[in-house]
Amino acid sequence: MSELNFIPFFLSFKLAGITTIILFLIAMPLAWWLSQTRNRAKPFIEAIVSLPIVLPPSVLGFYILVVLSHNSPIGAFFEDTFGIKLVFNFTSLVIASCFYSFPFMVQPLQSGFETINKNMLEASYVAGKSKIETLFRVVLPNSKPALISAFIITFAHTVGEFGVVLMLGGSIPNETKVASVAIYEYVEIMDYTSAHIYSAIMLVMSFIVLLGVYTFNRHHNRRIGIA
Amino acid sequence: MLELDIYKKLSQIELDVSFSIKEHEFIALSGKSGSGKTTLLRIIAGLESARGEITVFGKSWLSEKRSMPTQNRGIGFLFQDYGLFENMSVEQNLLYVSKDRELSSYLLEMTELSEFRSVLPRALSGGQKQRVALCRALMRRPKLLLLDEPLSALDLNMRKKLQQDILNFHDKFGTTTIMVSHDTHEIYRLASRIIILEDGKVIAEENPKDLLLEEIENLTKEAKALIQL
Numbered sequence: 001m002s003e004l005n006f007i008p009f010f011l012s013f014k015l016a017g018i019t020t021i022i023l024f025l026i027a028m029p030l031a032w033w034l035s036q037t038r039n040r041a042k043p044f045i046e047a048i049v050s051l052p053i054v055l056p057p058s059v060l061g062f063y064i065l066v067v068l069s070h071n072s073p074i075g076a077f078f079e080d081t082f083g084i085k086l087v088f089n090f091t092s093l094v095i096a097s098c099f100y101s102f103p104f105m106v107q108p109l110q111s112g113f114e115t116i117n118k119n120m121l122e123a124s125y126v127a128g129k130s131k132i133e134t135l136f137r138v139v140l141p142n143s144k145p146a147l148i149s150a151f152i153i154t155f156a157h158t159v160g161e162f163g164v165v166l167m168l169g170g171s172i173p174n175e176t177k178v179a180s181v182a183i184y185e186y187v188e189i190m191d192y193t194s195a196h197i198y199s200a201i202m203l204v205m206s207f208i209v210l211l212g213v214y215t216f217n218r219h220h221n222r223r224i225g226i227a
Numbered sequence: 228m229l230e231l232d233i234y235k236k237l238s239q240i241e242l243d244v245s246f247s248i249k250e251h252e253f254i255a256l257s258g259k260s261g262s263g264k265t266t267l268l269r270i271i272a273g274l275e276s277a278r279g280e281i282t283v284f285g286k287s288w289l290s291e292k293r294s295m296p297t298q299n300r301g302i303g304f305l306f307q308d309y310g311l312f313e314n315m316s317v318e319q320n321l322l323y324v325s326k327d328r329e330l331s332s333y334l335l336e337m338t339e340l341s342e343f344r345s346v347l348p349r350a351l352s353g354g355q356k357q358r359v360a361l362c363r364a365l366m367r368r369p370k371l372l373l374l375d376e377p378l379s380a381l382d383l384n385m386r387k388k389l390q391q392d393i394l395n396f397h398d399k400f401g402t403t404t405i406m407v408s409h410d411t412h413e414i415y416r417l418a419s420r421i422i423i424l425e426d427g428k429v430i431a432e433e434n435p436k437d438l439l440l441e442e443i444e445n446l447t448k449e450a451k452a453l454i455q456l
Contacts (some may be wrong), residue, residue, distance in 0.1 A: 046299050102338035119310030123360075124298045126304045127324040128367065137323070 004197060007174055007184040014160035015090070015165075015178060019097040020105070027105040032135055034106070035113035047132055050103045057100065057163025065167055088170050093178070095157045096168040097120050104156045106165070112138060112146020145217050152213045156206055228252075228370065228403055233270055233279035233289065242277070254405045255414040258424035262411050264407045265307075265379035265426070271383050271405065272304050273297035283371065303364035303372040303402070307379065309356045311348040314363055318344040324366035330449055334362035338392055345399040358392065365396055372397070374406040378413060390416055411442050 034042060052060055068086035069075045078084045083084070086092050113209040116139055124134040141149065169176030171185060180203060187212035233247035240264040248254055256264045269275040272288055272296055273288065281289040290293045312320050317340060321331040335341045342444040357377065364372060377393070378386045394417055397404050408414055414421055415436065423431040 052434055091286070117308070117310060117313075119306040120312060122272075122297075123306060123310040123312070123363070124323075125274070125298075125306070126302060126365075127270060128298045128301070129323075130298065138312055142312075 004194060005182075008177050008179040009199075009224065010142060011090075011176070011219075012159045012180070015093050015097055015161075016155045018094050019101055020151055020155045020160045022094070022098055023101060023105040024126055024151065027102065027109060027150075030141065031106050032113055036111045048112075049106050052100050053103050057161070059168060060100060061164040061167030064099055064164070068092060068095065068168070070117065088172065088176065090167045090169070090175055093165055093176055097161060100161055100164045101154045101158050108146050108150040108153060109143070110126045112143040112150075114145075127201050131143045145220050148216055149213055152209055156209050160202070160206065162164040218225035228284060230269065230280070230282045231276045233267075233281065235266065235270065235275070235277040237263065237266060237427065240290060242259075242270075242403060244424070244427070244429055245279075246264070246406070246429060246432070247423060248403060249399075250268070250403055250446055252401075252403055253417055253419045255418035255421040256405060256407045256424065257409060257421055261378060262424040263427040264424055268304075268375055268407055270371055271371075272302055273300055274304075291333060300371075301369060302365060303368055303369035305357075305364045305372075305374045305377045305378075306362050308376045309348070309360040311356055311359055311363070313348055316345050316347055317351070320348070320359055320363050321366050326364055327366065330366060330368070331362070332334055334365060337395065347370075353355040354381050354389070357389060358384075359433070361392060361396070365402075368400055368445065369397070369402055372400075372402045372406065373406045374408075376407050393417060 014118055030045075034049075064145050065087060066072060067074055070079055070085070070087075070092070074226065078086050084091065085148050086095065120138060120142070125131075160180060161178070162184065165176070165178055166181055166184070169178075169181075171177045171181050177185075179198060183195050183198045183202070186192070186198065228250040229248040233242070239261060240263060241301065244263070244267060257266065258264055266275060269287075270277045271281060273295060274302045276294065277289065278291070279289060280291075281285070283300075286295075287293075287299060312323060315323060318335070322328065328347070332341070334345055338361065340355065340358055340362070343355060343359075344353065348359065351359065357380075361377065364374075374393070378389055381389065383419050390413060393406075396402070397417075406417065406442060408418075417456065421431075422429055423433070
């Protein structure tokens with residue numbers, strides 16, 4: 001058994017935390033727009049948003065790699081102008097995770113926003129409040145379960161990433177070697193004891209996170225009289 | 228005060244209505260369900276689009292060129308299912324509209340809701356919610372108050388109480404009020420004029436007294452027919 005190193009867990013949680021915050025800022029306006037719009041392009045945009053759910057992570061990882069590598073205009077621009085490499089470092093993991101976990105933030109938020117009583121929104125507009133003010137003062141405070149679900153599921157999903165992370169970040173110790181990649185490597189070198197310990201930690205933590213979501217939702221629903 | 232001439236194609240009917248309302252009138256909009264009453268109210272509020280023109284106090288709210296956003300119309304709107312902000316207490320619901328604490332205290336006192344000022348809407352009864360919604364609708368001191376079947380879900384005693392509240396506020400604030408209602412007695416008690424819609428068209432404009440007399444006449448006929456049987 002190798003000496004246990006918890007940096008991969010730290011990297012996984014750091015990655016998940018940063019991804020969740022970035023995705024919330026990007027996904028919230030989009031989810032709000034999708035929940036309110038009657039635009040004909042809506043199904044088209046929803047399909048694009050949901051692609052990472054059905055695409056094999058390797059396909060997603062491959063395309064992101066192609067777009068971000070130094071051989072592409074985007075990758076070359078960032079490297080030549082700002083000196084930032086977009087592949088095989090922690091930044092690339094964050095970018096890849098944002099793509100990979102995007103639908104897991106958008107969908108719960110959109111569903112939550114869609115269940116908000118329409119009259120509540122209209123009452124706010126009648127009161128002279130803009131759509132932005134209504135979003136922050138009425139919609140978000142009344143969407144707590146959706147917000148919690150979106151945060152937790154995105155976080156947990158990012159912690160559990162493997163394929164995309166491996167393709168974009170490789171396995172650089174202390175930089176891109178997250179917990180799921182570390183487990184894969186332990187199995188490869190047949191260090192099953194370490195793989196067991198890492199896997200058990202991931203399993204227990206994932207369960208606790210999900211238990212937390214369902215317990216919160218149950219309490220919240222009871223409090224507002226749904227269940 | 229309000230001149231309206233609008234057209235909107237709905238799934239079942241074509242709403243094609245024109246009428247005018249004088250300042251401080253209390254109008255009842257009546258008619259069968261599906262006749263376009265609520266849609267008409269929502270068009271006046273700017274919550275639904277339509278073609279045509281709406282002019283209020285000389286200002287254009289709707290024309291072929293533009294529609295004034297709901298936010299700028301300065302109206303009060305009482306929704307059928309209240310639409311209270313669930314995350315805010317009773318008092319916060321009112322103060323969200325305007326920071327006028329004096330007015331919110333006055334309204335809550337008038338509607339006997341002062342003791343519930345810190346309570347969240349979900350802890351209130353239907354009648355209490357409706358009163359909060361009415362108070363909230365008045366927080367902008369609206370020149371035009373729109374009421375969408377405000378009392379339909381309430382019991383008789385609560386109806387009478389709220390009818391009085393509505394009447395008091397209508398006089399006190401000098402508002403012009405348009406109320407959707409099916410209840411002849413309610414219309415008689417509150418409205419100065421009734422506009423009846425059928426399939427999206429105005430089919431009659433009456434004095435509420437005449438409407439009540441008609442209903443009494445009909446009931447008398449029915450009673451006589453029953454006695455003869």
